[in-house]
Amino acid sequence: MNEPFRLSTEDLQHIVMSLQQKGYEVIGPRNSDGVIVYDRIHSTDDLPAGFVDEQAPGMYRLAKNGGTQFFGYTLPPQSWKRFLYLPRRELIAFDKDGKSFGVSHQKDEAKPYAFIGARPCELKAISIQDRVFSSGDYLDDGYLSARRRNFIIAVNCSHAGENCFCTSFGTGPEAESGFDIALTEIVNEEKHFFVAGAGSDSGKSLIEEIGPARAVEGDVDAAHEVIRKTSDAITKSLDIAGLPKLLSDNSDHPHWDDVAKRCLTCGNCTMVCPTCFCSTVEDATDLSGKTAKRTRIWDSCFTMDFARVSGGNFRISAKSRYRQWLTHKLSSWVEQFGVSGCVGCGRCITWCPVGIDLTAEVGAIKGGVAKQENGGS
Numbered sequence: 001m002n003e004p005f006r007l008s009t010e011d012l013q014h015i016v017m018s019l020q021q022k023g024y025e026v027i028g029p030r031n032s033d034g035v036i037v038y039d040r041i042h043s044t045d046d047l048p049a050g051f052v053d054e055q056a057p058g059m060y061r062l063a064k065n066g067g068t069q070f071f072g073y074t075l076p077p078q079s080w081k082r083f084l085y086l087p088r089r090e091l092i093a094f095d096k097d098g099k100s101f102g103v104s105h106q107k108d109e110a111k112p113y114a115f116i117g118a119r120p121c122e123l124k125a126i127s128i129q130d131r132v133f134s135s136g137d138y139l140d141d142g143y144l145s146a147r148r149r150n151f152i153i154a155v156n157c158s159h160a161g162e163n164c165f166c167t168s169f170g171t172g173p174e175a176e177s178g179f180d181i182a183l184t185e186i187v188n189e190e191k192h193f194f195v196a197g198a199g200s201d202s203g204k205s206l207i208e209e210i211g212p213a214r215a216v217e218g219d220v221d222a223a224h225e226v227i228r229k230t231s232d233a234i235t236k237s238l239d240i241a242g243l244p245k246l247l248s249d250n251s252d253h254p255h256w257d258d259v260a261k262r263c264l265t266c267g268n269c270t271m272v273c274p275t276c277f278c279s280t281v282e283d284a285t286d287l288s289g290k291t292a293k294r295t296r297i298w299d300s301c302f303t304m305d306f307a308r309v310s311g312g313n314f315r316i317s318a319k320s321r322y323r324q325w326l327t328h329k330l331s332s333w334v335e336q337f338g339v340s341g342c343v344g345c346g347r348c349i350t351w352c353p354v355g356i357d358l359t360a361e362v363g364a365i366k367g368g369v370a371k372q373e374n375g376g377s
């Protein structure tokens with residue numbers, strides 16, 4: 001990161017205004033009916049000042065703590081992927097005109113988005129989706145267009161949630177790359193400010209335009225202390241050594257039957273995951289039969305139709321669907337894209353209605369392997 005600056009809360013408001021004047025739609029965290037959502041913000045008044053979240057397996061609760069911190073919550077259910085990789089995207093439309101029809105293809109429709117409040121693990125998730133959508137034979141023009149014009153202000157984490165395990169993957173709680181500006185929020189009895197650094201030329205010019213004060217040594221030390229305390233507060237972990245092989249070698253492990261007894265195959269885990277990218281295509285006509293549209297929508301490997309092919313369905317059971325998801329995420333994803341499909345954000349644990357925790361499931365499989373090696377299990 002470049003030279004650190006000290007941004008006041010007014011400076012942050014100037015940044016929001018400047019981004020809007022440059023044509024960005026500014027998206028940030030807001031409190032909406034008791035949950036943090038990423039949505040359009042008009043000013044820093046829209047940020048969820050004083051709100052903190054409590055998370056546990058299958059549990060989320062947002063509460064006001066009477067403070068002033070803008071970014072005191074951990075992570076919301078939604079991730080930034082819903083702006084970069086739209087949940088519904090029209091691909092092609094047909095309009096009937098007499099006996100012929102016209103065809104229109106959906107082109108670069110993305111707005112230039114400025115994100116405020118991206119967490120370090122979320123930056124990593126975006127970099128993973130960059131690989132998915134910009135490599136191989138099939139590039140996603142909508143995603144690439146959104147990313148080309150995307151400005152990101154990251155905020156280092158000041159509160160670890162019970163389900164966070166970013167430290168296992170080295171993806172948090174401090175942002176190292178993938179941002180234009182990174183902030184650490186400092187709030188104490190006397191002061192509320194941000195230690196800021198630029199991560200790109202555009203971030204540097206925006207900071208120069210606002211002209212904040214240089215950070216002094218004590219500010220930088222305070223920022224390091226926030227990150228150190230957050231890191232120390234992370235209690236959940238996943239042992240990733242040899243994980244891809246562990247899962248690919250254990251497709252018949254008895255623990256998959258145990259998870260299948262609990263898993264509802266609702267697909268929540270895939271919807272909230274910031275890296276999951278499966279989609280399906282839906283064709284529909286209007287009632288008059290004059291227009292037809294082909295739309296790409298998010299799909300999940302947990303839905304019954306996902307593995308339906310000519311001749312049958314090759315993943316009928318809950319066991320096969322959960323195993324597919326976890327094994328892809330933590331094992332075959334590495335083979336496919338060169339990185340893990342998990343960044344340790346913990347969303348799938350919080351938003352699983354029955355509180356299935358992938359770190360515990362992997363631990364059970366690992367434990368079972370150890371027992372098998374000792375002649376047990």
Ligand code: SF4
Binds near residue numbers: 264268269302348352
């Ligand atoms: S693991 Fe949980 S969130 Fe995922 S499909 Fe099963 S019940 Fe739903």
Ligand code: SF4
Binds near residue numbers: 269273274329347348
């Ligand atoms: S698998 Fe779960 S913990 Fe990992 S990135 Fe996806 S939602 Fe987050």
